[in-house]
Amino acid sequence: MHAHEAGALHSDGYSAAPDWLPWPTDLNALEPELWPRHTTRDADGALSLGGVDVRDLAKEFGTPAYILDEDDFRWRAKEFKRAYDAAFAPVCGGADVFYAGKAFLTTQVVRWLVEDGLNLDVCTGGELAVAIRGGMPGERIGLHGNNKSRAEIEAALDAGVGRIIADSFDELDRIVEIASARGVVAPVMVRVTAGVEAHTHEFIATAHEDQKFGFSLAGGLAYKACERILAEPSLRLLGLHSHIGSQIFETSGFELSARRILGLHARVSRELGHDMPELDLGGGFGIAYTTQHHPLGPDQLGTETAEIVRRECQAEGVVAPRVSIEPGRAIAGPSTCTLYEVGTVKPVELDGGGVRLYVSVDGGMSDNIRTALYGADYSCALANRASEAPPQIARVVGRHCESGDIIVRDHYLPADVRPGDLIAVPGTGAYCRSMASQYNHTPRPPVVAVTDGRARVIVRRETVQDLLALDVDASV
Structure with a gap:
């Protein structure tokens, strides 16, 4: 007692x-x-x-x-946009903030995001429908998901989404078939499991190898996915995507993940002759549910993450790609x-x-x-x-x-x-x-x-x- x-x-x-x-x-x-x-x-x-x-x-x-x-919701959204733009301006000209719709999404929320300059990440056809109804331009939408249906891919291409985050070779086959039939080129990012597990609950830690998301770095699967995309005329390789977990209170996990992801980025540039223009570091930033939680603010997160990307790009000898993040919980929560x-x-x-x-x-x-x-x-x-x-x-x-x-x-x-x-x-x-x-x-x-x-x-x-x-x- x-x-x-x-x-x-x-x-x-x-x-x-x-x-x-x-x-x-x-x-x-x-x-x-x-x-x-x-x-x-x-x-x-x-x-x-x-x-x-x-x-x-x-x-x-x-x-x-x-x-x-x-006012609180919109203030937090604009603070992430301001802080990351400022932190990454000297590294890659700024950063894009993709609000993670899975956290909380309505048509009114979409309208706020449009007005406040944020992009939107969706992971189902339903979330995509809300995004479109709320007036989010297609080029500012990213489509996630580990098992996208044909109908979802078709709807995404019809909406002109700015990125489809590919999660498997089966899905790449599906995107190629649908994009070819429509006579369009699908903008694709490769979701990479970097083997980095954030200090969080096992059910929501998403970057370790033994899980359903993405292409693993182990065994060269992520590299092979990049090869496959570059070989397809109906696909355009935008870059790599990584997500290391949720409710994260420090940037050390992003450092290791960025090092591994940018290593792959550099290899694709050297060996395949393709300089990918984008890099998405995911989100998962923590919030205070109780007095035991002490989250970092957007300025500190942005500054520390920008320094990680700058340092790792310098070490690999590559030009820093345009960076994006996905702070859904940290805005809505x-x-x-x-x-x-x-x-x-x-x-x-x-x-x-x-x-x-x-x-x-x-x-x-x-x-x-x-x-x-x-x-x-x-x-x-x-x-x-x-x-x-x-x-x-x-x-x-x-x-x-x-x-x-x-x-x-x-x-x-x-x-x-x-x-x-x-x-x-x-x-x-x-x-x-x-x-x-x-x-x-x-x-x-x-x-x-x-x-x-x-x-x-x-x-x-x-x-x-x-x-x-x-x-x-x-x-x-």
Whole structure:
């Protein structure tokens, strides 16, 4: 058991806390790094998001709901564009930022990206359709995916996408066949598994050899893919693509990956006589879900990565290609929090005499699967009022029929949290709505954008009628 200077009053609750979770000196205070930039508390202690009181948001739009700070989202997007352009200007004339649509994508998000000068990475036909509907020019779209269908490749070529990231020889055959039939030349990048595994969860570390993505450097497969592309009149080799994982907090992994990727880049130039004009280093930049996370900002990421590319290109004796990155989570994640209403509060006695509050809310793993799927950690706060009650270790859980239906595994809440209270969970902008499901036939929550005291729905709440509309009833 942990000991605490406050003594027996707090010792039971504190015993259940993980080592990384600090004892809160003020439960009403907000950690700025965890919340959208325009998050405040008013005189009553209620949270305000983008200038809108969460009590008003809950009343007008219901709960659960994803609340997106529009100004925060767009500020982060523009900061990545500015920082990387500045850092890479002396290396290769600037850098391109491809927002990773898998993190969170709507037509409104696409319109913001278009206006703010970012490009867009998509990995399915559905994401491509959203990109086109949102007005993203085809040349600013990249198509990912390890098993692209014929229909997806056809749609990408018809849209004039700027890059197709090839993932296998079977896929190259497919692209050649379709491009030849259309009489077009497909711009292709080779996804390379560089054998570098970022320090992250094994399910989302994507550059080690034993996995489904890309052409391995081992055995020369990536080099052979470049040979194959250069031999096909219907393909144009743009460059190499690498992705080393997600939720990354340092640039050392990019250094080793860039060294290996640029080694291949130089070999293709020397042996095949082709100077590839582009290089995509992927993304995976981490964000602060809890106080244990300390992400790097765009300026530091850009400066350190640019120096890595400059140094490795100099060592290989090649001209630096145009660099691009894909910071989906780092833009969307911190810009959104999820608002829930408490339904039940259950104190549970633990081995050793401790007590944990199980705080059940009206959402769960259907709107945030990451805790159950990855063991992800989140923070939370009592959102509708201030409290002078002592801290109590709590677990915020959902309403689904699974014991693993957990949203926030460990966090302190006021001991007087009660049914009807609002709980806000920050850092839910990336992957939560994208991976949301209708488990237990639960309609998915809306996405509400807030800015300058105004709120508007950009993705409406699903209804029971939406659920029934897909159900084919032979008796009708």
